[in-house]
Amino acid sequence: MRIWGAPSLSNRKGHIVVEPGLNCEEVLKHLMAYLDHEIDGDAAARIEHHLEACRGCFSRAEFERHLKEHVHAAGAQTAPASLRARIKQIVDKF
Numbered sequence: 001m002r003i004w005g006a007p008s009l010s011n012r013k014g015h016i017v018v019e020p021g022l023n024c025e026e027v028l029k030h031l032m033a034y035l036d037h038e039i040d041g042d043a044a045a046r047i048e049h050h051l052e053a054c055r056g057c058f059s060r061a062e063f064e065r066h067l068k069e070h071v072h073a074a075g076a077q078t079a080p081a082s083l084r085a086r087i088k089q090i091v092d093k094f
Protein backbone atom coordinates (compact mmCIF):
# COMPACT_ATOMS: atom_id res chain seq x y z
CA MET A 1 0.00 0.00 0.00
CA ARG A 2 1.32 3.40 -0.97
CA ILE A 3 0.85 5.92 1.75
CA TRP A 4 1.22 9.17 -0.09
CA GLY A 5 0.84 8.34 -3.77
CA ALA A 6 3.11 9.48 -6.52
CA PRO A 7 5.22 12.57 -5.91
CA SER A 8 3.86 15.51 -7.81
CA LEU A 9 5.13 18.94 -8.71
CA SER A 10 1.68 20.44 -8.56
CA ASN A 11 -0.97 20.60 -5.91
CA ARG A 12 -4.55 19.41 -6.29
CA LYS A 13 -5.62 22.46 -8.22
CA GLY A 14 -2.80 21.93 -10.67
CA HIS A 15 -0.76 24.96 -9.68
CA ILE A 16 2.97 24.54 -9.87
CA VAL A 17 4.36 25.62 -6.57
CA VAL A 18 7.74 27.24 -6.49
CA GLU A 19 9.00 28.38 -3.14
CA PRO A 20 12.21 30.38 -3.52
CA GLY A 21 15.06 28.75 -1.66
CA LEU A 22 12.91 26.00 -0.24
CA ASN A 23 12.30 22.82 -2.17
CA CYS A 24 10.93 19.44 -1.18
CA GLU A 25 14.39 18.13 -0.39
CA GLU A 26 15.06 20.92 2.07
CA VAL A 27 11.63 20.63 3.63
CA LEU A 28 12.06 16.91 4.19
CA LYS A 29 15.55 17.44 5.54
CA HIS A 30 14.19 19.74 8.23
CA LEU A 31 10.85 18.03 8.70
CA MET A 32 11.72 16.20 11.90
CA ALA A 33 13.18 19.31 13.48
CA TYR A 34 10.11 21.21 12.39
CA LEU A 35 7.80 18.65 13.96
CA ASP A 36 9.90 18.75 17.11
CA HIS A 37 9.46 22.55 17.18
CA GLU A 38 13.21 22.99 16.92
CA ILE A 39 12.89 25.39 14.02
CA ASP A 40 12.20 29.05 14.66
CA GLY A 41 9.52 31.38 13.30
CA ASP A 42 10.55 32.38 9.80
CA ALA A 43 11.94 29.03 8.71
CA ALA A 44 9.04 27.20 10.31
CA ALA A 45 6.61 29.47 8.49
CA ARG A 46 8.29 28.70 5.17
CA ILE A 47 8.10 24.97 5.81
CA GLU A 48 4.47 25.34 6.82
CA HIS A 49 3.80 27.29 3.65
CA HIS A 50 5.43 24.57 1.57
CA LEU A 51 3.40 21.89 3.32
CA GLU A 52 0.20 23.74 2.54
CA ALA A 53 1.05 23.79 -1.12
CA CYS A 54 2.88 20.50 -1.58
CA ARG A 55 0.79 17.39 -1.18
CA GLY A 56 3.77 15.08 -1.16
CA CYS A 57 5.50 16.83 1.72
CA PHE A 58 2.23 17.37 3.54
CA SER A 59 1.47 13.65 3.46
CA ARG A 60 4.94 12.94 4.68
CA ALA A 61 4.62 15.44 7.50
CA GLU A 62 1.25 14.01 8.50
CA PHE A 63 2.72 10.54 8.54
CA GLU A 64 5.62 11.59 10.76
CA ARG A 65 3.29 13.55 13.01
CA HIS A 66 0.96 10.59 13.50
CA LEU A 67 3.92 8.33 14.05
CA LYS A 68 5.30 10.61 16.73
CA GLU A 69 1.91 10.76 18.44
CA HIS A 70 1.60 7.01 18.25
CA VAL A 71 5.04 6.46 19.72
CA HIS A 72 4.37 9.06 22.38
CA ALA A 73 1.01 7.53 23.25
CA ALA A 74 2.64 4.14 23.60
CA GLY A 75 4.97 5.66 26.16
CA ALA A 76 8.03 4.56 24.23
CA GLN A 77 10.96 6.74 23.32
CA THR A 78 11.65 4.80 20.16
CA ALA A 79 9.41 3.23 17.57
CA PRO A 80 9.19 -0.57 17.50
CA ALA A 81 11.73 -2.18 15.19
CA SER A 82 9.07 -3.34 12.75
CA LEU A 83 7.68 0.16 12.47
CA ARG A 84 11.14 1.64 12.00
CA ALA A 85 11.91 -0.85 9.26
CA ARG A 86 8.68 0.13 7.56
CA ILE A 87 9.50 3.82 7.76
CA LYS A 88 12.95 3.21 6.42
CA GLN A 89 11.45 1.38 3.46
CA ILE A 90 9.19 4.29 2.73
CA VAL A 91 11.93 6.85 3.15
CA ASP A 92 14.22 4.89 0.84
CA LYS A 93 11.49 4.77 -1.78
CA PHE A 94 10.83 8.46 -1.68
Ligand SMILES: [Zn+2]
Pocket residue numbers: 023024025027050054055056057058
Ligand atom coordinates in the same frame (compact mmCIF):
# COMPACT_ATOMS: atom_id res chain seq x y z
ZN1 LIG B 1 7.34 19.43 -1.16
